[in-house]
Amino acid sequence: MTRSEALREDARAMQDELVELRHQLHRHPEVGLQLPWTQETVIGALDGLGLEVSTGTALTSVTAVLRGGRPGPAVLLRGDMDALPVQEETGLDFTSEVDGAMHACGHDLHTAMLVGAARLLHAHRAELAGDVVFMFQPGEEGWDGAGRMLDEGVLDAAGARVSSAYGMHVMSAMSPRGQFTTRPGTLMAASDELRVTVRGSGGHGSAPHLAKDPIVVAAQLVGDLQTLVTRRFDVFDPVVVTVGSFHAGTKRNIIPDEATFQATVRSFSAEARDRMRAESVRLCESVAAGYGLEVDAQYLDEYPVTVNDAEHAAFAASVAAEVFGDERYAPKVFPQSGSEDFSRVLEEVPGCYLFLGASPDEDYTASPNNHSPRAQFSDEVLSDGVLLHAELAVRALDRDAAAG
Ligand SMILES: [Zn+2]
Numbered sequence: 001m002t003r004s005e006a007l008r009e010d011a012r013a014m015q016d017e018l019v020e021l022r023h024q025l026h027r028h029p030e031v032g033l034q035l036p037w038t039q040e041t042v043i044g045a046l047d048g049l050g051l052e053v054s055t056g057t058a059l060t061s062v063t064a065v066l067r068g069g070r071p072g073p074a075v076l077l078r079g080d081m082d083a084l085p086v087q088e089e090t091g092l093d094f095t096s097e098v099d100g101a102m103h104a105c106g107h108d109l110h111t112a113m114l115v116g117a118a119r120l121l122h123a124h125r126a127e128l129a130g131d132v133v134f135m136f137q138p139g140e141e142g143w144d145g146a147g148r149m150l151d152e153g154v155l156d157a158a159g160a161r162v163s164s165a166y167g168m169h170v171m172s173a174m175s176p177r178g179q180f181t182t183r184p185g186t187l188m189a190a191s192d193e194l195r196v197t198v199r200g201s202g203g204h205g206s207a208p209h210l211a212k213d214p215i216v217v218a219a220q221l222v223g224d225l226q227t228l229v230t231r232r233f234d235v236f237d238p239v240v241v242t243v244g245s246f247h248a249g250t251k252r253n254i255i256p257d258e259a260t261f262q263a264t265v266r267s268f269s270a271e272a273r274d275r276m277r278a279e280s281v282r283l284c285e286s287v288a289a290g291y292g293l294e295v296d297a298q299y300l301d302e303y304p305v306t307v308n309d310a311e312h313a314a315f316a317a318s319v320a321a322e323v324f325g326d327e328r329y330a331p332k333v334f335p336q337s338g339s340e341d342f343s344r345v346l347e348e349v350p351g352c353y354l355f356l357g358a359s360p361d362e363d364y365t366a367s368p369n370n371h372s373p374r375a376q377f378s379d380e381v382l383s384d385g386v387l388l389h390a391e392l393a394v395r396a397l398d399r400d401a402a403a404g
């Protein structure tokens with residue numbers, strides 16, 4: 001039996017225990033950076049493997065290092081573990097037991113897959129040409145858990161900087177079940193926030209000339225930001241601005257002192273992001289000044305662009321196609337406008353992030369999307385996710401060890 005055949009057989013044999021672990025995690029979703037139950041469960045699931053396990057300080061992360069049988073570099077595999085503040089409406093028999101929290105983004109599958117990969121690679125550790133760092137990360141959903149784990153040294157957990165890093169996300173409505181997909185270069189958007197307060201001077205609604213109306217200026221800015229996008233940015237290096245929150249006033253005939261709004265800004269290159277950071281603020285300041293009002297416009301960086309190194313994306317694509325067959329891999333034509341804090345890891349070391357279709361429905365386009373209270377992810381993909389993680393690590397170590 002070849003090494004790949006043995007890995008495949010051992011991954012398949014884990015399927016039942018992976019389903020059980022995933023259902024346990026699904027019943028106990030935790031949100032944010034502090035996931036004590038999840039952390040304890042992961043540590044328990046790794047028990048007996050003799051991994052070098054350490055936990056986070058600023059967050060309940062788990063970092064586990066597996067030493068391979070042969071000397072060599074280290075590679076990193078990452079799984080995020082946090083849930084969302086969503087009230088589950090799936091009706092599944094392993095539905096969330098926590099009011100107002102749900103694994104609506106499939107991170108319960110990621111956690112179970114990474115545990116499975118640790119067990120599988122441990123069983124095959126004699127064949128590994130180096131070490132594997134398992135990064136169990138809280139707080140992906142807007143908490144920058146990855147940034148905090150980098151600050152606490154996850155990339156150097158094996159003693160030297162990892163040579164490459166891989167991660168994967170299950171998607172309920174993006175591609176057919178069991179299909180892997182990724183692309184070289186930009187995979188996901190940068191996500192930032194624009195926070196604006198227009199300060200005018202309140203007065204009577206019948207006499208706006210005696211006041212300085214902040215609502216009119218703020219409303220104009222909402223439209224002007226869309227014009228900025230279409231007139232100042234290359235359509236092939238796009239930007240998305242959505243004002244999702246706008247607040248002002250109390251009654252129809254009262255002009256208020258202030259109007260505030262918040263926008264999410266998505267961009268797909270560092271250059272577009274830098275320009276948007278400067279130009280969106282300048283636009284707000286210039287338009288407000290034109291009407292004689294003051295404005296406080298702040299551009300707050302959240303997650304950077306997720307960029308796959310071209311060689312590592314080609315490598316990951318070839319691993320997926322070789323292990324599962326050509327029909328199970330489809331190149332991703334366009335980037336996703338979602339964002340991901342694994343981008344922080346890929347800013348530091350080369351690697352690749354992939355997607356795995358996990359819709360329970362034959363027609364995935366009809367499935368509720370990730371983050372929906374009705375989003376569902378099929379257990380069927382669990383052992384394949386484990387196998388892909390393991391094959392990526394095994395082959396990346398062979399590759400990086402050979403490269404010296
Ligand atoms: Zn997610």
